[in-house]
Amino acid sequence: MTTAISILVASVGGSGICLMIAGTLRAPADRIKPSSVGVAPRRRGLFRRRLLAASAGVVAFAVTRWPIAFPLTIVAVLGLRGLGGRSAGQIIERLEAIASWTEMLRDTLAGAAGLTQALMATAPICPEAIREEVGTLATRLTNGVTITTALRSFADELADPAADVVVATLLLAATERAQRLGDLLGALAESTREEVAMRQGVEASRSAARSAVRTVAGFSFGFLGLIALFARPYLAPYRSAGGQVVLAVVGGLFGLGIWLMAVMVRPSPVPRLFVTEPAT
Numbered sequence: 001m002t003t004a005i006s007i008l009v010a011s012v013g014g015s016g017i018c019l020m021i022a023g024t025l026r027a028p029a030d031r032i033k034p035s036s037v038g039v040a041p042r043r044r045g046l047f048r049r050r051l052l053a054a055s056a057g058v059v060a061f062a063v064t065r066w067p068i069a070f071p072l073t074i075v076a077v078l079g080l081r082g083l084g085g086r087s088a089g090q091i092i093e094r095l096e097a098i099a100s101w102t103e104m105l106r107d108t109l110a111g112a113a114g115l116t117q118a119l120m121a122t123a124p125i126c127p128e129a130i131r132e133e134v135g136t137l138a139t140r141l142t143n144g145v146t147i148t149t150a151l152r153s154f155a156d157e158l159a160d161p162a163a164d165v166v167v168a169t170l171l172l173a174a175t176e177r178a179q180r181l182g183d184l185l186g187a188l189a190e191s192t193r194e195e196v197a198m199r200q201g202v203e204a205s206r207s208a209a210r211s212a213v214r215t216v217a218g219f220s221f222g223f224l225g226l227i228a229l230f231a232r233p234y235l236a237p238y239r240s241a242g243g244q245v246v247l248a249v250v251g252g253l254f255g256l257g258i259w260l261m262a263v264m265v266r267p268s269p270v271p272r273l274f275v276t277e278p279a280t
Contacts, residue, residue: 076217097126101130123137147174
């Protein structure tokens with residue numbers, strides 16, 4: 001009976017937390033701006049990760065009946081997710097796409113096409129990683145938006161320092177009639193590819209450190225789960241208030257170590273040329 005009540009309380013509490021998270025992340029439709037459309041998939045991914053963490057916390061509390069197990073499990077799931085290399089891989093993929101698109105733009109300009117026409121011509125054939133943003137740029141130009149305004153919005157949507165350099169070059173060409181724009185775009189594409197190669201080497205070394213930390217943390221959590229399932233008398237002292245405090249301290253120190261490792265292997269943000277003004 002006590003176990004059933006504990007599971008019910010944990011489920012209700014976890015559901016309430018999940019609903020609060022959903023309400024926090026879900027923005028009203030009339031508040032979503034066109035420039036924030038690309039952020040929606042990231043917000044949905046963040047919502048799913050938090051929902052998974054809350055569910056894992058409910059399960060941990062139901063199995064151990066430790067109040068501290070719920071927050072510690074949530075922090076552990078979210079912390080281990082931060083050790084993934086997906087974000088860096090996406091950055092590298094986008095850099096490669098920007099380099100390829102810059103070369104396409106250079107080749108199109110070599111065919112005696114104007115800058116506006118070249119930008120619109122590359123929209124259907126640009127790399128998949130930036131096709132949505134380039135397509136939006138072409139749509140704005142088709143609808144009569146000035147090239148300077150369209151390019152600045154394009155830079156905001158890509159939000160990448162390498163793209164900022166390319167956009168700054170295109171803005172200079174559109175306003176000051178820059179000479180030898182094709183040669184300059186070719187040089188930018190080459191420098192971007194060099195940055196891609198450098199980041200791939202750095203990411204390879206970081207991935208080894210992330211794998212080691214994930215392995216240690218995974219074995220630690222797995223061992224603790226096995227003990228909680230098959231050796232409960234061994235963990236009986238931790239059911240007291242003092243034991244919960246000890247678990248909170250140990251778990252906090254362990255989580256702090258994982259967080260520090262995640263910070264060490266996380267790519268450092270590069271300052272951008274174009275800074276978006278905060279919405280009022």
